[in-house]
Amino acid sequence: MIFSYYPGCTLRTRAKDLDVYARKCALALGVELVEPKDWQCCGVVYPLAGDEIAHRLSAVRVLQDAQSRSVSVLTVCSACHNVLKQCAYDLKNDADFRNKANAYSEFDIPVTGEVDVVHYLEMLRDTVGFDTIKQKVVNPLTGKKIGAYYGCLLLRPGKKMGFDDPENPAIIEEFIKALGAEPVIYPYRNECCGGYVTLENKPLAQKKSQTVLESAKEMGAECVITACPLCLYNLKKNGGDTLPVYYFTELLAEALGVK
Amino acid sequence: MQIEKKPLIVAFCCNWCSYAGADLAGTNRLNYPANVKIIRVPCSCRVNPLFILKAFQRGADGVIICGCHPGDCHYTTGNYYARRRITLLFSMLSYLGIEKNRVRLEWVSAAEGAKFAATMQSFAEEIAELGECKRLEDLRCKK
């Protein structure tokens, strides 16, 4: 299985762990990741105001590239995933945006949005299968109690993302089980950590990230895993020393013995 | 010089919704052009496209079919049949060279007197703009 692997800006610098382990694990699981040439930033935030066309164009470019090569786009970073998936949805369902996007960019093949945007976790669930992963685990994380932190961007808006039940997701818990560890379900796993205000409103970011980590700790988690570089930074920086936070790929690599 | 003829419009109204809507327009004294003449049918699905062509042949300039809103048909599904048939008729009309705007399908409920009057008004205006429809006139009937 070949995917167009879109790492995004942060994965090449501050979130190397997320990227490196993702590629190593893909290799171990027999999934081929091909990076598109000359990729650029995805835009980082999906503009909620409908008239912001230009903000979505960099994402359109990534989608057009994958579409012209008939492959699905694979992302690891939650933010990239959110932007790309929502833009693909818009291209498919909003003719006005599609026309404008094509008018702006002179593509050889017009972009239609007929391209799947797949998160690494979705790939593990739907392409590889958690059962297969279970078999390939060499260092099971037996006895480890892990809390999944979904945050906002993977799940919402539920209708456009179609990732999992936005209020009671299970995919990362299934992933944790596949690694041999014990998932800890805590109520704030899909509540915001306040990452966006970390520059401007430190106290708020601290309050929110502490709520998340304390909730996880209270329910018995020993560590928390996430797919978002900003969440990881914020939880680590502003969450106090409540719990260690890792990228999910790091644990996967450890369990598969490729770390 | 020929005196300009007022366009003639035939309206087929289903008995349960649109005919009652037309009655309501009357009860509320909502004016619409007098050249609209209503024919009562049990359901919009009773309207055979042949009736419409016949009307054009006899000198009508526009034909409007009114039925219950989708899902509200007294006979459960009749208006869906009407919708499909009229859609097909449109391509037939363009084949005949008749502007497809001369035939319209509208949903008017028994409670929508105002909508009925407004619809008839706008349809009559549209037909007046299109002018007389001569394409299908049966020359044998002409004196």
Added chain:
Amino acid sequence: MQRIGVFVCHCGTNIAGTVDVKTVAEMLGKEPGVVFSTDYQYMCSEAGQTLIQDAIKEHNLGGVVICSCSPRMHEQTFRKACAKAGLNPYMVEVANIREQCSWIHKDVAEGTEKAVILGRAAIAKVHLNAPLTAGESPVVKRALVIGGGIAGMQTALDIADAGFEVDIVEKNATIGGKMAQIDKTFPTLDCSACILTPKMVDCAQHEKINIYAYSEVEDVKGFVGNFSVAIRKKARYVDETKCTGCGICTEKCPVKNIPNEFNMGMDNRRSIYIPFAQAVPKIATIDPNTCNKLKTGKCGVCSKVCGAGAIDYTQKDEIIRREYGAIVVATGFNMIDMTKFDEFGYAQSKDVITSLEFERLTNAAGPTGGTLLRPSDGKHPHTIVFVQCCGSRSTTENGKPYCSKICCMYTAKHAMLTREKYPDTDVYVFYIDVRTPGKNFDEFYRRAVEQYGVHYVKGMVGKVAPRADGTLHVQASDLLAGEQLHIDADLVVLAGAIEPDKSARGLATKLTASMDTNDFFTEAHPKLRPVESPTAGVFLSGVCQGPKDIPETVAQAGAAASKVIGLLVKDKLTCNPCVAQSDELLCNGCSGCEHVCPYGAITYETKEFMQFDRSMKPRRVASVNPAVCQGCGACTVTCPSGAMDLKGFSNRQIMAEVDAICK
């Protein structure tokens, strides 16, 4: 050519004000075939009707055209009047020169001209009218009630008391429905079981009522007065005639961990079970999905302990076909799945429950014996949060756009009863609007607030977060205070939206009854015919038609019963004579009409036809059942050979009207 009489009505000045009625009468008098034409002040009056009747006799009229108000207003009046004078009532046509002419036009010349044209169209149509006789069909004097909840039971009892046989088909093992699960009823707080169980017994003992419990409707054929229904009696694996309902098998069965549906899964039942102590019929049922004997062939404990020898592992589903004159739908409701709204934490905590689960927790026959205890740890809850409109009034995918109607009142009841029984409990109710229209309803809700000290908060709960210590952190808004509230609750009760039972949609198809987008059955008229479905002979009772509480349900059930009785007392039904008719000589047997008919009124039969050489050859031709046909005319347009026509609105009649208008 008919001898036609034309009667132009003044309707006081309603018509005469903008239409020159004299001219109209005069002009129409010149039309071919018109032998008599006159105008009169009020045609619908006694004197006007006499005028018409006299003219019919005097001029030997074969057809009558009345230019007056809408036929929806007085067509029946004029038809009756003409019938009295010996004219077939279907030889009367009404030209609508009031609603569709005089009332909407101001110019007299314009109005008069249009009135003449409308009159001409009616005359052209009458020329082609044929006398029609309404047919008759017999009525089977038995009713079927589908659903054995309070709606179905009440309807059945009312019909049976009038002396007609009634069959109740209930898909569960017992009748009783949702009301059997409820603890107390608002606004009087009388015990639900105390008022329901006697009715259940009445149903069982009534000589005219026959209960098919654990059964479902398989198919429905026929039409009003003559339905033929196949009922699937599901195998209970227990012989109904032998089982005494002693319940020993339900105590000895080794499969113990089946969630008990009657207690909303909050305790367990055995694989062989009787839903509850007052079940009617009180007969044990084996759940085939969990029974060891049926699954693996090994066990047979129930058979060994049964003194009556009622257990029969070889029992099969049985199909019973019965005839009915009328069918009442009383399929009821269920609460929607609250796991789809997991911001409230229903899937994540046992202490987040639905209102129906709360009913069971406070019911003396429930899993806790009526003591309010938390499902998770069996402790007394000290802070309870009720959340209203969970999924109701929601336009999202998982929600329901309508108001579920009963939640405001039962939540007030829950809150009040909790405060009464456990005064140390803090009770919060989060509401969007409190809707309590009904006799003594608002007083009831105010009592909960004023006397019982329930905290009603205008706002909504946004998140319920279960804590490690077992409390539930409720984050909510208090819109009047402009605050976000954080409450540590012990129990959260969700007033989930109610939806029609899932079986209703399939049933509607079988009955050819229509439904709205929410799967509620549509009534024939939202105001004037609220308990009848648009399909003749099918009646509606209870929540299957729309959300309603018990008093309303019982009232509607009685109304449905009275409609059924009104139908069943008739020996014969008069049919609408304006039905489709197939010309067998033209029919090519294509089945097109059969497929478009929404009532299944058209069937095909093979008949012998004489050929040119006088030999007989069989051919497939359509035949319309005039008792079933409702006269929509869909088939007439579908028919490629022009064999199908509609009486009273025939192709020639409509064409003649078109001609007259376009002349």
Added chain:
Amino acid sequence: MKIDMNKRDSVIRMTGINPRTCMKCGKCSATCPSFDEMEYHPHQFISLVEAGRVDELMASESLYNCLACMACLERCPRGVEPAKFVEAVRNLKLREHGGNHLAPEAIPEMLDADLPQQAIVSAFRKYSK
């Protein structure tokens, strides 16, 4: 209290949502993680936009304390999506002359070694034009 129907229409155009579909249940404000930091709460954004009182919202710091977590958008029973209204009003403010909330000069002192550039790019995307 200034009423500006043009601004109201601009917001409605940007969000593509009719604020009148709101049934004022307050679930958005109940779920908002930033409620205590905001002068105007999510449900007020809807009703003030509906009333044309957009200027008051534009002057408020609340615009920059919305976490854009989309919880209100997800949980709204009527599909009103308050987060879109917050963003639309913020855009109106940012698009005004001198409306930028974040200046490039302010960035260096906010940086630390671990800060992912995602945070900086998103801040610029959200707080300046």
